[in-house]
Amino acid sequence: MYRYDELDRTFVAERVAQFRDQVRRRLSGDLTEDEFRPLRLMNGLYLQLHAYMLRVAIPYGTLSSRQLHMLAQIARRYDRGFGHFTTRQNIQFNWIKLQEAPDILADLAAVEMHALQTSGNCIRNVTADHWAGAAPDEIEDPRIWAEIIRQWSTLHPEFSFLPRKFKIAVAGAPTDRAAVKVHDIGLRMHRNEAGEAGFEVIVGGGLGRTPMIGKTIRDFLPKRHLLSYLEAILRVYNALGRRDNLFKSRIKILVHEIGAAEIARRVEEEWAEIRGGALELPIETIAGIAAQFAAPAFAPQPQSVLEIDALRFGEPGFARWLKANVAAHRERGYAIVTLSLKPEGAPPGDASAAQMDAVADLADAMSFGEIRVSHEQNLILPHVPRTALPALWRALAALNLATPNAGTITDIICCPGLDYCSLANARSIPVSQRLTRRFADLARVHDIGDLKIKMSGCINACGHHHVGHIGLLGVDKNGEEFYQITLGGSAESDASLGTILGPAVSSEAVVDAVETLVETYLAERRQGERFLDTYRRVGAAPFKERLYAAA
Amino acid sequence: MSTSIPKLQILTANRLADGAVVYFTAAGTWTTEIGRSVVAREEKAASALLARGQRDAGAAIVVAPYLIAAVEGGAGPRAASLREQIRAAGPSQPVADAVATAVGLAYP
Amino acid sequence: MPLLKNGALVDDPWRRLADDDPLPGTDAVIVTLARWRADRALAGRRGPLGLALKNGDAVPPLAGEIQRFELVALEFPKFTDGRAYSQARLLRERLGFAGELRATGQVLPDQLLFMQRCGFDAFEIANGAPLEAWRKAIASFSVFYQPTGDGREAVNSRRRVLGSRI
Numbered sequence: 037m038y039r040y041d042e043l044d045r046t047f048v049a050e051r052v053a054q055f056r057d058q059v060r061r062r063l064s065g066d067l068t069e070d071e072f073r074p075l076r077l078m079n080g081l082y083l084q085l086h087a088y089m090l091r092v093a094i095p096y097g098t099l100s101s102r103q104l105h106m107l108a109q110i111a112r113r114y115d116r117g118f119g120h121f122t123t124r125q126n127i128q129f130n131w132i133k134l135q136e137a138p139d140i141l142a143d144l145a146a147v148e149m150h151a152l153q154t155s156g157n158c159i160r161n162v163t164a165d166h167w168a169g170a171a172p173d174e175i176e177d178p179r180i181w182a183e184i185i186r187q188w189s190t191l192h193p194e195f196s197f198l199p200r201k202f203k204i205a206v207a208g209a210p211t212d213r214a215a216v217k218v219h220d221i222g223l224r225m226h227r228n229e230a231g232e233a234g235f236e237v238i239v240g241g242g243l244g245r246t247p248m249i250g251k252t253i254r255d256f257l258p259k260r261h262l263l264s265y266l267e268a269i270l271r272v273y274n275a276l277g278r279r280d281n282l283f284k285s286r287i288k289i290l291v292h293e294i295g296a297a298e299i300a301r302r303v304e305e306e307w308a309e310i311r312g313g314a315l316e317l318p319i320e321t322i323a324g325i326a327a328q329f330a331a332p333a334f335a336p337q338p339q340s341v342l343e344i345d346a347l348r349f350g351e352p353g354f355a356r357w358l359k360a361n362v363a364a365h366r367e368r369g370y371a372i373v374t375l376s377l378k379p380e381g382a383p384p385g386d387a388s389a390a391q392m393d394a395v396a397d398l399a400d401a402m403s404f405g406e407i408r409v410s411h412e413q414n415l416i417l418p419h420v421p422r423t424a425l426p427a428l429w430r431a432l433a434a435l436n437l438a439t440p441n442a443g444t445i446t447d448i449i450c451c452p453g454l455d456y457c458s459l460a461n462a463r464s465i466p467v468s469q470r471l472t473r474r475f476a477d478l479a480r481v482h483d484i485g486d487l488k489i490k491m492s493g494c495i496n497a498c499g500h501h502h503v504g505h506i507g508l509l510g511v512d513k514n515g516e517e518f519y520q521i522t523l524g525g526s527a528e529s530d531a532s533l534g535t536i537l538g539p540a541v542s543s544e545a546v547v548d549a550v551e552t553l554v555e556t557y558l559a560e561r562r563q564g565e566r567f568l569d570t571y572r573r574v575g576a577a578p579f580k581e582r583l584y585a586a587a
Numbered sequence: 588m589s590t591s592i593p594k595l596q597i598l599t600a601n602r603l604a605d606g607a608v609v610y611f612t613a614a615g616t617w618t619t620e621i622g623r624s625v626v627a628r629e630e631k632a633a634s635a636l637l638a639r640g641q642r643d644a645g646a647a648i649v650v651a652p653y654l655i656a657a658v659e660g661g662a663g664p665r666a667a668s669l670r671e672q673i674r675a676a677g678p679s680q681p682v683a684d685a686v687a688t689a690v691g692l693a694y695p
Numbered sequence: 696m697p698l699l700k701n702g703a704l705v706d707d708p709w710r711r712l713a714d715d716d717p718l719p720g721t722d723a724v725i726v727t728l729a730r731w732r733a734d735r736a737l738a739g740r741r742g743p744l745g746l747a748l749k750n751g752d753a754v755p756p757l758a759g760e761i762q763r764f765e766l767v768a769l770e771f772p773k774f775t776d777g778r779a780y781s782q783a784r785l786l787r788e789r790l791g792f793a794g795e796l797r798a799t800g801q802v803l804p805d806q807l808l809f810m811q812r813c814g815f816d817a818f819e820i821a822n823g824a825p826l827e828a829w830r831k832a833i834a835s836f837s838v839f840y841q842p843t844g845d846g847r848e849a850v851n852s853r854r855r856v857l858g859s860r861i
Contacts (some may be wrong), residue, residue, distance in 0.1 A: 043850050047838035054835050058805065063604060065647035074775060075805055083651060085674050087606035116682050133605040187840045187850065193812035194784055194843070197777025275753075288831065307788060314842040314849075321851045383680055398848045454670060455678035466679055515669065 178208030240291030345396020453493030462510025622663030
C-alpha cells in the first residue's frame with residue numbers, strides 16, 4: 037500500500053499546523069463560525085447531533101495494521117471507545133472535542149493518515165473496489181489511480197470551493213464493486229481492442245434527493261490522460277454547476293439540465309487545451325505509485341487444506357462462514373475474508389477499539405498487515421492463506437466478527453440516522469438491530485441468499501437506499517417515524533434505482549413488512565434466482581399485494 | 588373560542604470548545620442538563636433568549652444556538668421532539684451496545 | 696480599502712468606473728465587461744485600463760482583447776463561491792495575461808494561498824491584519840500536489856528530479 041515519502045509527511049504536518057492555528061483563532065473568537073465552518077469541514081470536522089464528529093479519511097478503504105491500531109487509540113483516548121465505518125470507506129468518531137481535534141490530526145499524521153476533505157464542497161475521499169489487489173477478475177489495481185487522484189485533489193487551489201461536494205470512485209475490474217455509476221465521476225477500467233487498459237468515464241451519478249445513474253461521456257480514456265481529463269471535468273463543473281439552490285448543485289443536475297452530450301462537448305473542448313501538458317502522467321510517476329501497490333510476497337500454498345474440510349463438516353458455523361464471508365483470491369491458496377460488522381443486535385458498521393486492535397493483530401498474523409474497509413461497512417482481510425482460515429474463524433468468532441452474513445439480508449448498509457445525525461428524519465440503527473434479530477436464523481438467511489437491504493434516515497441517502505434490493509428511507513410523518521420502501525435498486529454493473537412500493541410503513545410495522553417481502557420472494561422465486569432477479573421478473577405487483585393486502 | 592396554547596421554548600447550543608450539547612439557564616449559564624434550562628413561555632421571552640444565545644456565540648462560548656420546543660415535567664423541562672430528546676439523552680442504543688460487541692478482550 | 700500587493704499594503708491607484716460614468720482623462724480606471732463591449736471610445740483611450748469580470752463571465756472568448764488591459768479584477772461574491780479560481784487560472788495559463796490580477800469581494804486570509812496559486816497577485820482585503828495574514832498564508836505550505844501557473848514545482852516533478860523515493 038502507499039507509503040508516504042518525505043514530501044507527503046511534510047505536507048500533512050504543515051496541514052496539522054495550519055489547522056491548529058485555525059482552531060486557536062476560532063476558540064479565541066478571531067474567526068467567526070461562518071468563516072471557520074468551511075475550514076473545519078475541509079478537515080472533516082462536523083458539528084453533529086451530539087457533538088463534533090470527525091470523519092477520518094481511509095483512502096480507497098485501505099489500512100495498515102499500524103493505522104488501525106491508531107484508530108483504536110483515537111476511539112479510546114478521544115471518544116467513547118468505538119468508531120463507525122461509512123459507505124465511503126471512511127471512519128467516524130462521534131464525540132470529538134474541538135480543542136482536541138488538532139492533537140487527533142497530529143496522531144493521525146504520525147501514521148500517515150488525515151481527515152482532509154472528508155467534508156466540504158471539495159473533492160472527497162476517492163473510493164475504490166475493496167477487493168483491489170486481490171480480486172481474481174481485476175484488470176489493474178484501481179488504488180494506483182485512486183492514489184494518483186487523491187494526491188492531485190489534495191488542497192487543489194482551483195477546486196476547493198466547488199458548488200457542492202464531489203465524489204469519485206474507481207473500479208479496476210469488470211465487476212463493479214465500487215458503485216461507479218452512482219458517483220459524480222465514476223472510472224471503470226477496461227481494455228480496448230488493442231488490449232490496452234484505460235478508463236470509461238462516467239459522470240453525474242449520485243443518490244440523495246434526486247438519484248441518478250451516471251452517463252458515460254467517454255468510452256476509453258488512456259491512463260496517462262487521467263488527471264488532465266478530470267481537471268477538465270472539474271473546471272466545467274466549477275464554472276457551470278448551480279450555486280443558487282443547494283438541492284440542485286451537484287454535477288448530476290448539470291448533466292441532467294444540459295445533457296450528457298453537451299457536458300461531453302464542453303469537457304472535451306477544455307481538455308483539448310490542457311491534454312499533454314503538465315498534468316500528463318509520465319511513465320515513471322505511474323510506475324512509482326504502482327510499485328507501492330505491488331502484490332505482497334505470496335508463498336506457495338498446499339493444494340488442499342485437510343483441516344478446512346474436516347471443520348466444514350464438523351462445524352456448520354464454519355461452513356456457512358466459508359460460503360458467505362470467504363471469497364476466491366487471484367493467488368492460488370489464498371482467500372479474501374470479510375469480517376462482518378453486522379452481528380445480531382449490534383449497530384451496523386461499528387467496531388470497538390478492542391475489536392480494531394484485535395483485527396490489526398490478525399492482519400499482521402494472517403494478511404500481510406493489511407485491512408480494507410468496504411463501502412458496505414464491513415472490514416476485510418484481503419490476503420489470507422487458506423491454511424489460516426480455521427484459526428482465523430475461531431479468532432473472529434471470539435471477537436463477534438464472524439457472523440456469516442456477508443451479502444445477505446442481515447448485512448445491512450445503514451446510515452447512523454437520527455441517533456447520531458442532525459440531518460435525519462428517523463432512526464435507522466434500531467430498525468437494523470431489529471432486522472438482524474428477526475433474521476437471526478442463519479439457515480434461513482442463507483436460504484434467502486443474496487439480498488441487499490440499504491437504509492437511510494433521510495433523503496440525503498448516506499445509506500444508499502436507492503440502490504438497495506430493498507431500500508428503506510426513514511421519514512417523519514407528524515412526528516412519528518415511518519419508512520418508505522423501495523424495491524429493485526442495484527449498485528453494481530447492472531445499476532438501477534429502486535421504485536417506491538407504496539405508502540410508508542410505521543416503525544412498528546417495518547420489520548414485519550420486510551419479512552412479508554422476503555416471503556413473497558420465496559414464494560415466487562425460480563431456481564437460482566436472487567431476490568433482485570425475481571423482482572425484475574415478476575415486478576412490484578406480487579410484493580405490493582402481499583404487503584398492503586392486510587392493511 | 589380558541590385559546591392559543593403557549594409555546595414553551597428553551598434555548599440550546601453546543602459548547603464551542605468541546606462540542607457538548609448545552610441548554611441555557613435562568614442564571615445565564617449553560618448546562619448539559621436539560622432539566623435545569625430556563626423556559627420561555629411566549630415569543631418575546633423566546634426572542635430575548637435567542638439573542639442571549641447569539642451574544643454568547645459571538646463571544647466564542649457556544650456555537651449554533653437555537654430555540655426548541657419544550658414540554659414541562661416533574662424533573663424540569665424536556666424536549667418535545669424526538670430529535671431533541673435523542674440529542675438530550677444520547678443515542679437510543681446505549682453506547683455499550685457498540686462496545687459490547689467485543690467479548691472479553693485484554694486491551695487496555 | 697487597503698490593497699495587498701506583492702506582500703505589502705499599497706495605495707490603490709485604480710478607480711472603479713460605474714457603467715454610466717463619463718470617461719475621465721488618463722486616470723487608471725476599471726470598467727465592467729458590459730462597458731467595454733458597449734463603449735467604443737474605450738478602445739483608443741490613453742491611460743491604464745482595467746477590466747472587472749463577474750464570476751459567471753467566460754474567460755476564453757476574451758483571448759483576442761485581454762492584452763489591452765493592465766488589470767483584471769475578479770470577484771468572490773461570497774468566499775464559498777469559487778468560480779473566480781478557475782477564471783484566474785484561465786487568464787494566467789490560457790490567455791497569458793501578465794498584468795495585475797486582483798481578488799475582490801469576500802477575500803479572507805484563509806483563502807489567500809489558494810488565490811495566489813491560481814494567479815492572483817493583488818487582494819482587496821476588507822478586514823483583519825492583511826500583512827500578517829499574507830505572511831502566514833504564503834509560509835503555511837511548502838509541498839504542493841498540483842501544478843498551476845504559479846511557478847512552484849509540484850510533488851510529482853520534484854520526485855522525478857530526486858529520482859527515487861526519499
